[in-house]
Amino acid sequence: MAVLNFVEAVRETLRQEMRRDRDVWVVGEDVGKKGGVFGATLGLFDEFGGERVQDSPLTESAIVGVGIGAALYGTKPVCEIQFADFIFPAFNQIISEAAKMRYRSNSAWTVPMVIRAPFGGGVHGGLYHSQSVEQYFTNTAGLKVVVPSTPYDVKGLLAAAVRDPDPVLFFEHKGLYRAIKGEVPESDYVIPIGKADMKRDGSDITVITYGKTVHFCLEAAAQLEKEGYSALVLDLRTLLPLDREAIVTAARKTGKVLIVHEAGKTHGIGAEVSAIIAEECLFDLDAPVQRLCGPDVPAMPYAGPMEKFFMLSPEKCLEAMRNLARF
Amino acid sequence: MTANTQARHEALGLSREQLLEMFSYMLLTRRVDERLWLLQRGGKIPFVISPQGAEAAQVGAAYAFRRDHDWFTPYYRDLGINLVAGVTPREIMLGAFARSDCPASGGKQMPSHWGNRPHNVLSGSSPVTTQLLHAVGIGQAARMRGDDVVVYTCCGEGSSNQGDFHEALNWAGVHKLPVIFLIQNNQYAISVPLEKQVAGGSVANRGQGYGMPGIEVDGTDVLAVYEAFRAAHERARRGEGPTLIEAKCIRITSHSSDDDQRRYRDPAELEALKAKDPLVKARGYLLEHGLIDEAGLEAMEKKIMAMIDEATEFAEAQPYAKPEFALTHVYAPEQREG
Numbered sequence: 001m002a003v004l005n006f007v008e009a010v011r012e013t014l015r016q017e018m019r020r021d022r023d024v025w026v027v028g029e030d031v032g033k034k035g036g037v038f039g040a041t042l043g044l045f046d047e048f049g050g051e052r053v054q055d056s057p058l059t060e061s062a063i064v065g066v067g068i069g070a071a072l073y074g075t076k077p078v079c080e081i082q083f084a085d086f087i088f089p090a091f092n093q094i095i096s097e098a099a100k101m102r103y104r105s106n107s108a109w110t111v112p113m114v115i116r117a118p119f120g121g122g123v124h125g126g127l128y129h130s131q132s133v134e135q136y137f138t139n140t141a142g143l144k145v146v147v148p149s150t151p152y153d154v155k156g157l158l159a160a161a162v163r164d165p166d167p168v169l170f171f172e173h174k175g176l177y178r179a180i181k182g183e184v185p186e187s188d189y190v191i192p193i194g195k196a197d198m199k200r201d202g203s204d205i206t207v208i209t210y211g212k213t214v215h216f217c218l219e220a221a222a223q224l225e226k227e228g229y230s231a232l233v234l235d236l237r238t239l240l241p242l243d244r245e246a247i248v249t250a251a252r253k254t255g256k257v258l259i260v261h262e263a264g265k266t267h268g269i270g271a272e273v274s275a276i277i278a279e280e281c282l283f284d285l286d287a288p289v290q291r292l293c294g295p296d297v298p299a300m301p302y303a304g305p306m307e308k309f310f311m312l313s314p315e316k317c318l319e320a321m322r323n324l325a326r327f
Numbered sequence: 328m329t330a331n332t333q334a335r336h337e338a339l340g341l342s343r344e345q346l347l348e349m350f351s352y353m354l355l356t357r358r359v360d361e362r363l364w365l366l367q368r369g370g371k372i373p374f375v376i377s378p379q380g381a382e383a384a385q386v387g388a389a390y391a392f393r394r395d396h397d398w399f400t401p402y403y404r405d406l407g408i409n410l411v412a413g414v415t416p417r418e419i420m421l422g423a424f425a426r427s428d429c430p431a432s433g434g435k436q437m438p439s440h441w442g443n444r445p446h447n448v449l450s451g452s453s454p455v456t457t458q459l460l461h462a463v464g465i466g467q468a469a470r471m472r473g474d475d476v477v478v479y480t481c482c483g484e485g486s487s488n489q490g491d492f493h494e495a496l497n498w499a500g501v502h503k504l505p506v507i508f509l510i511q512n513n514q515y516a517i518s519v520p521l522e523k524q525v526a527g528g529s530v531a532n533r534g535q536g537y538g539m540p541g542i543e544v545d546g547t548d549v550l551a552v553y554e555a556f557r558a559a560h561e562r563a564r565r566g567e568g569p570t571l572i573e574a575k576c577i578r579i580t581s582h583s584s585d586d587d588q589r590r591y592r593d594p595a596e597l598e599a600l601k602a603k604d605p606l607v608k609a610r611g612y613l614l615e616h617g618l619i620d621e622a623g624l625e626a627m628e629k630k631i632m633a634m635i636d637e638a639t640e641f642a643e644a645q646p647y648a649k650p651e652f653a654l655t656h657v658y659a660p661e662q663r664e665g
Contacts, residue, residue: 025471051471052471056498057494057497057498057501059494059497059498061460061490061491061494062460062463062491062494062495062497062498064460065457065459065460065461065463065464065491065494065495066460066461066463066464066467066498067464068460068461068464069400069460069461069462069463069464069465069466069467069468070464070465070467070468070471071464071468072449072461072464072465073398073464073465073468073469073472074468074472075468075471075472077464089490092454092457092491093457093460093491096452096453096454096457097452097457097461100452101450102656102657102658102659103435103656103657104432104435104436104440104442104450104452105431105432105442105444105450105656106432106433106435106655106656107656107659108430108442108444108450109442109444109449109450110659141657142657142658144658164659165658165659166658166659
């Protein structure tokens with residue numbers, strides 16, 4: 001068992017999958033000799049060569065569009081978008097093509113590809129290196145959207161994504177890349193896409209979250225324990241399709257639910273999760289469903305104090321969790 | 328006959344039989360489309376978008392490719408490409424009537440959104456030019472696998488302004504991929520004429536900027552198109568990379584059955600199109616060189632019309648998919664462990 005940080009887990013999983021299957025290849029901006037701007041492909045160029053670890057021109061629509069063509073032919077491209085903020089030129093290819101190919105051809109044509117992109121803020125990235133983009137894609141059936149929170153989950157979910165027969169968007173919170181370490185088995189394992197994970201059991205309140213805020217909520221839960229309240233933390237891990245059963249089970253267990261995400265509140269993932277709870281178990285609730293989210297402004301500002309104001313934190317999570325526990 | 332008076336098709340190595348087959352595909356393309364208009368105007372089908380005026384460009388291009396071996400990512404007017412690739416008039420009619428057995432989409436998509444897996448014809452969408460990038464990806468993957476495959480892709484001159492056009496040409500040029508880009512320049516993007524669409528007036532010239540030959544060819548001359556494509560296909564197979572071919576075509580019909588081009592095209596301009604009709608030209612060539620006579624042409628017409636009648640009746644009699652079919656093929660069926 002090796003201890004890896006988050007981005008090392010990405011890299012080692014890509015290495016494992018490329019060794020396992022000659023059809024798996026990586027393409028994106030600066031993924032070759034440089035190894036990616038975050039080092040997610042460091043060393044892969046030396047092992048697999050420039051064709052399978054391919055530097056693309058600076059063209060996001062092409063990274064995805066070429067990836068779609070290559071997937072249609074039968075290879076397994078793992079496309080890297082350097083920052084999730086730059087995925088929008090590829091939006092048409094993802095929504096109009098990748099998501100609809102199986103549906104419109106009745107599975108005659110399919111797109112088994114992965115699109116990886118670092119997202120999220122708190123790294124002094126300003127408006128265009130900090131955004132959370134997952135909610136733009138979770139409204140589109142035909143896609144799968146995965147957001148891991150730990151190195152262990154990265155490996156199991158990225159391996160699952162590479163082997164998945166449908167297009168998978170794999171969003172990695174860049175604030176976790178070097179901040180989070182964990183044990184990652186060297187053996188080959190897969191975590192099923194579409195399954196949430198209870199990261200902490202509890203009996204007083206339920207917190208439903210994903211990505212970096214999983215760690216904020218776990219830290220807050222440890223503090224809350226000292227104050228006499230027990231919090232269950234459910235990590236969604238996959239945002240499309242959502243694990244409805246796990247959401248409802250977790251909500252029923254405590255009857256008090258807080259949903260936490262860094263992305264803005266309006267039309268965010270929390271809205272869907274809370275609608276599922278309202279549909280399935282409203283009468284098991286002891287308090288209104290709460291949401292703690294990023295503010296509804298266009299993007300995250302650059303200057304330190306404004307960025308800190310925008311970002312969630314263990315303290316903000318603790319306050320919201322405490323308020324709910326006391327309700 | 329001496330070499331310098333050799334007929335053009337002979338100089339290209341095409342036999343009389345091959346040339347007649349090419350002409351019959353052009354005629355089939357025209358007659359299928361004319362039938363679709365009749366069905367649309369008669370209220371039997373909701374929509375038509377037409378290849379009329381581009382039959383020579385499509386058939387000439389498709390003939391340079393190897394059926395069931397090379398790949399096609401066509402655009403919506405490419406009826407002729409589909410027919411030469413092996414898609415049958417029955418299958419085209421099933422698409423027009425949106426019937427369950429339509430191999431492209433089973434009625435989910437509008438007509439002319441092609442797709443035929445057995446013949447390597449990729450499924451297409453309505454946003455224009457996306458398929459150029461798919462062609463590049465197919466070329467890239469084929470090369471990675473070591474396969475000798477050439478990819479056909481196509482769009483109109485209006486689409487040559489889309490970002491995906493430029494991204495596709497650039498990527499194919501950087502990696503010298505075996506892709507042939509056809510621009511069917513019919514002078515109009517719906518109602519907007521070439522001079523308001525394409526700065527410089529030439530799409531072919533754009534090839535130079537992406538490290539590939541940009542060739543302009545008379546898109547109403549089937550032999551000229553075939554010649555350009557055959558050279559581009561050989562170049563691709565030699566590993567020398569992509570080619571951009573701009574075929575100067577005409578658009579005989581309105582943009583689609585929802586458009587009326589008399590609102591924006593001069594009557595004299597429309598009248599002048601008759602002299603440029605690729606079918607009239609090809610027919611003239613065949614007669615001039617004694618490759619067929621009037622009786623032979625009439626027999627060909629009859630055969631084609633019988634095929635279209637049969638295909639129309641067959642397709643109309645087929646059922647729609649069940650309404651709940653709308654819920655199918657969103658994701659792969661769940662795979663079970665073990």
